[in-house]
Amino acid sequence: MDDVRTRAGDVIPSEVPSRAPDGAEHGRKRVVIEAVTPSVDGGRFAAKRTTGEEVQVEADVFADGHDVLAGVVLVRGPGDQEAREVPLELVENDRWAARFTVDRIGRWTFRVAGWVDHLETWRQGTRKKVAAGQDVRVELEVGARYADEAAEAAGAAPVARQLADVAHRLRHVDPDGVAALLDDDAVAVLLRQAMPRHHVTTTDELPLVVDPPLARFSTWYELFPRSTSEEPGRHGTFADVVARLPYVADMGFDVLYLPPVHPIGRSFRKGPNNAPVAGPDDPGSPWAIGAEEGGHDAILPALGTEADFRDLVAKARELGLEVAMDIAFQCAPDHPWVREHPTWFRWRPDGTVQYAENPPKKYQDIYPIEFETPDWKELWDALLGVFLHWIDAGVRVFRVDNPHTKPFPFWEWVIGTIKADHPEVLFLAEAFTRPKVMHRLAKLGFSQSYTYFAWRNGRDELREYFTELSQSPSREYFRPNVWPNTPDILTEYLQHGGRPAFVNRVVLAATLSASYGIYGPAFELGEHVAREPGSEEYLDSEKYQIRHWDLDQPGSLRPVIARLNRIRRENPALQHDWSLRFHDTDNPALLCYSKSSADGRNVIMAVVNLDPHNPQSGFVHLDLSALGVGDGPFELEDLFAGGRYTWQGPTNYVALDPWGTSAHVLRVVRPSGAAVS
Numbered sequence: 001m002d003d004v005r006t007r008a009g010d011v012i013p014s015e016v017p018s019r020a021p022d023g024a025e026h027g028r029k030r031v032v033i034e035a036v037t038p039s040v041d042g043g044r045f046a047a048k049r050t051t052g053e054e055v056q057v058e059a060d061v062f063a064d065g066h067d068v069l070a071g072v073v074l075v076r077g078p079g080d081q082e083a084r085e086v087p088l089e090l091v092e093n094d095r096w097a098a099r100f101t102v103d104r105i106g107r108w109t110f111r112v113a114g115w116v117d118h119l120e121t122w123r124q125g126t127r128k129k130v131a132a133g134q135d136v137r138v139e140l141e142v143g144a145r146y147a148d149e150a151a152e153a154a155g156a157a158p159v160a161r162q163l164a165d166v167a168h169r170l171r172h173v174d175p176d177g178v179a180a181l182l183d184d185d186a187v188a189v190l191l192r193q194a195m196p197r198h199h200v201t202t203t204d205e206l207p208l209v210v211d212p213p214l215a216r217f218s219t220w221y222e223l224f225p226r227s228t229s230e231e232p233g234r235h236g237t238f239a240d241v242v243a244r245l246p247y248v249a250d251m252g253f254d255v256l257y258l259p260p261v262h263p264i265g266r267s268f269r270k271g272p273n274n275a276p277v278a279g280p281d282d283p284g285s286p287w288a289i290g291a292e293e294g295g296h297d298a299i300l301p302a303l304g305t306e307a308d309f310r311d312l313v314a315k316a317r318e319l320g321l322e323v324a325m326d327i328a329f330q331c332a333p334d335h336p337w338v339r340e341h342p343t344w345f346r347w348r349p350d351g352t353v354q355y356a357e358n359p360p361k362k363y364q365d366i367y368p369i370e371f372e373t374p375d376w377k378e379l380w381d382a383l384l385g386v387f388l389h390w391i392d393a394g395v396r397v398f399r400v401d402n403p404h405t406k407p408f409p410f411w412e413w414v415i416g417t418i419k420a421d422h423p424e425v426l427f428l429a430e431a432f433t434r435p436k437v438m439h440r441l442a443k444l445g446f447s448q449s450y451t452y453f454a455w456r457n458g459r460d461e462l463r464e465y466f467t468e469l470s471q472s473p474s475r476e477y478f479r480p481n482v483w484p485n486t487p488d489i490l491t492e493y494l495q496h497g498g499r500p501a502f503v504n505r506v507v508l509a510a511t512l513s514a515s516y517g518i519y520g521p522a523f524e525l526g527e528h529v530a531r532e533p534g535s536e537e538y539l540d541s542e543k544y545q546i547r548h549w550d551l552d553q554p555g556s557l558r559p560v561i562a563r564l565n566r567i568r569r570e571n572p573a574l575q576h577d578w579s580l581r582f583h584d585t586d587n588p589a590l591l592c593y594s595k596s597s598a599d600g601r602n603v604i605m606a607v608v609n610l611d612p613h614n615p616q617s618g619f620v621h622l623d624l625s626a627l628g629v630g631d632g633p634f635e636l637e638d639l640f641a642g643g644r645y646t647w648q649g650p651t652n653y654v655a656l657d658p659w660g661t662s663a664h665v666l667r668v669v670r671p672s673g674a675a676v677s
Contacts, residue, residue: 031069031114031201034060038476039206045443046107046207047476050216054101054598055208057086061114062094068121071114073098074202078106078210078423088114106423108208115200119146119191123182130179140178144170150194159194166190209419214254214322214397215426215447215479217575219510219565220517221253222486224542225261225303226283232548235283238308242315247551249319251524251558252565256316257324257399257517259487261309263291263300265332268355268364272545273531276364285543287328287401288365290335296327296386306393313394324428325390328401329383330356331367337382338367344379346370371407384414391418397426403441404431415445428481432489442478448515453482453508457493459591459610463582466512466593470580480577481515484508485523487543490536495528497612500658502526502557504608507640507663510564511606512593514577521549524557567639567665572597573604581626587618590654594626594668603628603668605636609656617655624650627668640665 036059038047049055057073071088088096102108126139147167154160166187173181181187228236228244241258248256264284271278278284289296299306313323331337337344338353345367346354356363373379387398403411418425429446431438442449456465469480484505485494494501502523509516518524522538531537540547551558568574573595583592583605594605605627609616624630633648641661656662 070117238304263293267333324397500612584621589616635669636666
């Protein structure tokens with residue numbers, strides 16, 4: 001790492017050796033800096049923010065004795081040649097903090113620097129002696145010499161003359177004017193700005209990745225392009241997806257996620273409901289990638305051409321939608337790579353390639369890639385090329401399939417390489433796996449991560465899980481994206497809870513997390529029939545066949561979802577995760593929580609009936625400070641179900657009916673009647 005030069009010209013070394021030789025500068029550094037935040041694994045990985053967010057850096061800064069300390073955070077943004085300084089301020093108990101706003105995407109760094117402030121130590125000590133009526137002639141000479149040193153450091157700059165004048169005044173001040181001179185802030189500022197800093201302690205640089213706001217606040221909608229045709233039985237095209245864009249945009253989504261759009265293998269193609277044998281007209285699984293028409297950089301001809309895809313991306317962006325492409329690094333037996341790069345696959349003693357399996361399940365239509373191949377460098381370059389190809393086609397968001405089944409070093413390299421030239425690109429990790437693996441992927445660079453939300457249904461487990469996501473140190477790098485359903489996940493709750501279950505889950509997803517997604521139209525149309533008892537697979541899943549959806553059927557949740565997404569857009573409190581606070585309820589079927597905007601002017605509280613079958617009622621016990629209200633009456637406007645309520649104090653009664661008002665999404669209103677937002 002390069003050294004940092006401070007404003008006053010001192011060079012701050014990038015590293016402080018653990019042991020200094022005799023006479024080295026290290027031995028004169030008295031300030032200790034510890035427990036710097038944000039820091040992920042001591043700086044091994046980057047903390048994450050989005051543009052426009054304020055970063056609060058904190059550190060324990062202390063020294064021996066009673067001298068006054070000073071410090072700064074040295075911040076360097078993308079393209080900055082020099083670091084800028086942000087002063088540290090004492091919080092309490094040797095804990096210091098500084099704040100700055102990040103205004104550009106890309107990789108930032110910061111350091112914490114601290115030193116003994118001899119000038120302020122002298123100033124405060126001399127003040128005390130003056131107040132005690134003591135002789136301070138020696139102290140004034142000490143101050144004059146500080147001014148001399150500052151003037152010498154200023155050289156020929158005009159400020160040198162002002163500093164010389166300060167030194168003269170300190171040496172010749174009338175005894176009655178000493179106190180006024182010491183209290184003169186203009187003099188203090190002049191000295192502090194020019195005074196060289198000695199024996200500065202600094203930390204190593206800590207990384208900070210700044211992404212576009214979409215990484216923090218996003219609303220995803222997944223659909224299968226082949227099922228978008230208006231004509232039953234006809235394979236959908238990109239043109240059909242373009243026609244579907246207003247439907248998605250009108251519901252308030254900002255990311256349209258498409259499963260793989262590449263050629264689908266024919267060998268061992270799966271039929272409807274994952275049948276081991278496909279008929280001649282069965283389309284197969286989009287995740288069985290590759291055929292004679294091409295591989296990961298090709299388009300399934302039935303969908304259209306790459307030009308059609310580029311047109312889709314452009315048309316979506318005009319409506320405020322980003323198209324997210326699925327990246328699934330696996331191959332059908334027909335993929336060109338199997339023939340051209342046989343070492344990229346695992347060959348069995350019988351001369352066949354090892355296909356994917358999770359006994360007793362078998363996926364003969366998919367070959368995993370062998371990352372332990374001797375030709376791994378060539379493989380990595382080819383996989384990087386897949387990303388770059390679609391970035392060139394206009395894609396800026398990637399949903400990565402099963403990243404936990406590929407090596408961690410690969411993801412760190414490929415994401416870092418891409419973001420070095422394309423810092424605007426975002427990556428969502430579809431990794432429903434062990435917590436430590438999910439967190440490692442997030443540390444390595446994935447912008448967002450799937451979560452366990454789909455399987456968290458009870459009050460206490462929801463509280464525990466979302467408290468972890470929003471309040472634990474992992475929030476510095478792990479951004480949750482919650483989905484109540486996916487093409488692979490139809491939970492028991494949705495299978496048996498009826499329409500209220502779908503309403504409850506989307507309310508929870510939209511208000512607990514700043515980023516959420518649904519797999520549609522299955523979700524808004526209430527698709528809930530499993531392939532078989534005990535399975536989370538859909539009957540007649542789109543993964544294996546084309547479906548025709550009646551988007552206008554009665555009971556669609558389309559207006560409910562649109563209302564929730566409008567509430568999210570209009571209320572900044574719901575666009576961040578860290579302010580989430582849970583409030584107690586005396587009925588375990590009721591979940592109550594709130595979020596507030598950074599400035600505290602917008603506060604949203606939600607109360608949800610988690611029981612999709614029965615009305616539930618009870619008392620909520622509020623943390624009034626989290627809501628920004630006192631013990632007096634305050635108003636609540638229900639943005640979701642409509643109506644206004646007046647509550648008072650921490651304990652209030654709620655009754656929710658799954659077939660009527662099953663949830664409140666309440667905006668807190670000031671007692672005077674003026675809305676907080």
